[in-house]
Amino acid sequence: MRLYVPWIMILIGGFCFLFLTLAGPDFPVTAGAGAASSNESTANPLDITLNPTSLDLGSVGHGQKDLLSFELINNSSLPMEITNIRPSCGCMKMTTSTRFSIEPGQKQEIRFSLSLGRGWGNFSKKIDIYGAENRWLLSLPVKALFHPGVRTDAMELVFTTSKREDMPTAKTRLVFSASGGRTSPVLTDLMSSDSRISFQLPQRDDETGQTTLSVQAASNWPTGRFSAQITGLCNGLPFIVPVRGQAFGLLVHKPHSWNLRQIQVSGFSAETLSLKRADGLPFKILDMRLEWTREIEGLDISLSNTPQKDGSVLIKAFAAEPIPRINKGFFGNVIITTNIKEESRVSIPLMGVVSPQRKGQR
Known part of the structure; x- marks a missing residue:
């Protein structure tokens, strides 16, 4: 019987050690200097903010041009390197340097030009800011609303004309529609960039909320392609309607x-x-x-x-x-x-x- 006692004690000791290892200690462990250093390395060392945090131009018309600006603020205790400032659209052009450094607690003004096109509805773009190693930091949203509450049934007018005969395709119309039960859009200050593109007075229908603009292309265009545009105000905001077509002979x-x-x-x-x-x-x-x-x-x-x-x-x-x-x-x-x-x-x-x-x- 004495021969088996040491082996029993060894087995009991082994089970106790395994239990303590799996259960773990019943008191909290405080991270040492090595752990703290690891956590800090994953944190973002840059603390940058925008002023304003976004740009909202509100209601806009076609072809509007603006010079705009915003500020980058370095709230950290270290110098901040900016390696690139990149607009998401060619309609925005940076007019100041896109590569510079900002000292702690300082700010940098960023200026850019904006040239709006001829959309209808929401305009939503952004400007991305990049730091060291070309790492993205944050974005400045740039928003606007083209002709709020108004839509057209076409983005451009297309014609086919002939010098010899009147063609149905030499006439068309553009319908401006108001949404949300609003009255029909008001078109004023209408102009054609070429006298060979003519139009009649707009016809408004408040029951349907629509305004119809009838347009005609003359037959005396030189054979080949032609282009023009119609401009004016829609509810007081500028609009542009491109015109293109093909002029034929017989x-x-x-x-x-x-x-x-x-x-x-x-x-x-x-x-x-x-x-x-x-x-x-x-x-x-x-x-x-x-x-x-x-x-x-x-x-x-x-x-x-x-x-x-x-x-x-x-x-x-x-x-x-x-x-x-x-x-x-x-x-x-x-x-x-x-x-x-x-x-x-x-x-x-x-x-x-x-x-x-x-x-x-x-």
Whole structure:
């Protein structure tokens, strides 16, 4: 019996040691200097604030330009290094240095210019502040509200005109709508940047909360693309409506520029070109050819045309095998010869991208 007593004592001692290890001490442990140092290293050593903490411009109109400023304040006990100040939008340009140092307890004024565009509704951007090692510190929100309570049914006006015939696409309208049961928007001080873009007096309808502006493009634009703008005040705030279009002679094509988009496999492109006379009379295409301004070696595109019942002609593009194994854009012009004496030749821009399918891609 004596032989087993030491082994029993050893086992009992081992179980006690294991219990104390798992249970842990029943009194708190105070962190030493090493632990305190570790905690401090994870804290942010920079203490920086903004004055003001955000910029709210309130109700604004289109094209407004402002010179604005804010302050960076160093509340820490150490010098603060600023390595970059970066706006989130090209409408904001910094006019002071974006790299400097601020002494403890000091502040630095930051100035920038703001050029507002022509949106409708909320404007929300920011300016990011970066410190040492290009680490983000904080952001200054910049907010505004374009034409509060008003929306338009289009951001721009697009026209198609012809020198030979009046076209329905030479007229359009823009509807200004008030939200929240408000009265129809009031449009004043209306102006056109070009006399060939004209408009009628706005028509207000308080029952629907809408104001309609009817606009027309004249037929005497030179053949090709044109642009202009209509400006004025909407409920006292400036607004800008861009105008663009395509002026044709007797022959009208749609789209204005023929974009074949992606060519991945051989075959006919889903994007087609329609050509018709402005007066609706039938005509014939005598010849079609491609003139490349940026060609892709090995790309073979042919053209075909089919007369339609409405007097127009539908033109298709066919990409032949093999499709070049390259990702690249191409540009050119479709030169069309017709039997119309007054306008026997027309040139239409062509573009697209070769993007061959990868193996296993459908």
